[in-house]
Amino acid sequence: MHIRKLTDQISVSPQVLPGEMADLEAAGFRSVINNRPDGEADDQPSGVEMAQAAAAHGLAYRDIPVVPGQYGAAVIEAMAQAMAELPMPVLAFCRTGTRSTTLWALQAARAGDADAIVKAAGGAGYDIAALAPRLRAMRHA
Template structure:
């Protein structure tokens, strides 16, 4: 289980297991975002199973699937809403953590300086320099 901390508000990673959700609660996370589409996962890792594990652990849960290369405005807006309104810190996962990081970065456009977004992502091991034109608004 990876803990790629973007900032105090968000940590991202690759796919987690239902059993690992309890660890998130122990580490102080309050909300879990699943950015991995169900069609990508093996049986036992579908969003319904992950949601059940999250709720049993006392975490909020959001299923915001991101298909490779597709970041619709509604998804970015919902990511921004969750990060600003739901209890944090937030833990988000996808296949590698890149889509979760990209959704966060795009959700911060206009809220944070683009260089700070890129720097925070880089600190967690994700290169968001290619998003610079989008982050600048």
């Protein structure tokens, strides 16, 4: 598991496995967000398996599946709602961490500074500079 911290409230990572939930709990995470649609890869655990594993370790769990490149208003709102409701800190994951980072950035942009968001993502190893114009537009929407 390769966890990358975006803020004190959220970190991202590539695919998490059910057996790694104990490690997440031990690391201090209180919630997990799964940004992968079920069936995206043959070796991927299902959302149900992930939810059961999270619950077994006292972690809150939320499924917010995102098809790569498809960041519509519904998934952005679902991520914002999760960030408002779930106990912190949160670990969000997808196949590589990029979708989770992008989705976090899009929901954060509604109330945050686009440059600071891009910098936080870059500091975690995710280059979302091309997203900056959309982030700025969301702040002014």
